Amino acid sequence: MDKLRDNALSLLARREHSRLELKRKLQSGIDAHDLAQLLHALATEGLQSDDRFAENFVRSRRENGYGPLRIDQELKERGINNALIQKYLSLDVEDWQPLLQQAWQKKYHSSVPKNQKERARQVRFLLSRGFPQQWVMKFLSAL
Numbered sequence: 001m002d003k004l005r006d007n008a009l010s011l012l013a014r015r016e017h018s019r020l021e022l023k024r025k026l027q028s029g030i031d032a033h034d035l036a037q038l039l040h041a042l043a044t045e046g047l048q049s050d051d052r053f054a055e056n057f058v059r060s061r062r063e064n065g066y067g068p069l070r071i072d073q074e075l076k077e078r079g080i081n082n083a084l085i086q087k088y089l090s091l092d093v094e095d096w097q098p099l100l101q102q103a104w105q106k107k108y109h110s111s112v113p114k115n116q117k118e119r120a121r122q123v124r125f126l127l128s129r130g131f132p133q134q135w136v137m138k139f140l141s142a143l
Helices: 002-014 019-026 032-044 050-063 068-077 082-088 093-108 116-128 133-141
Strands: none
Touching: 002 019, 002 032, 019 032, 050 068, 050 082, 068 082, 093 116, 093 133, 116 133
């Protein structure tokens, strides 16, 4: 059990992890009951927090130019519940419009699409970054 705790602390020392991420990384060859006890103890001691993880994850992904749909999906894949996602992930267009514009400018250097093929390429890029289609179409139409 001490080795398992040391492994968990080593992972948490590098970066925040969600409870599900820790479980996945530590579960091989370990009794499920022992792992559940350890995860509960780490959360109780404040060493692991899904709340802290979600806050840091949202901030990091926003800074890297990702939109709310992609961040939402990635948080769900990491086992974060909807209440925490809504707490840290605003879906207000005013909050995201500057980030959408920054992601577009970084990739396309303010190059307005010249034809439908180029426009479709830019739409696909912004959609893949996790911005809603309605926002992307409105943004590109305003160029």
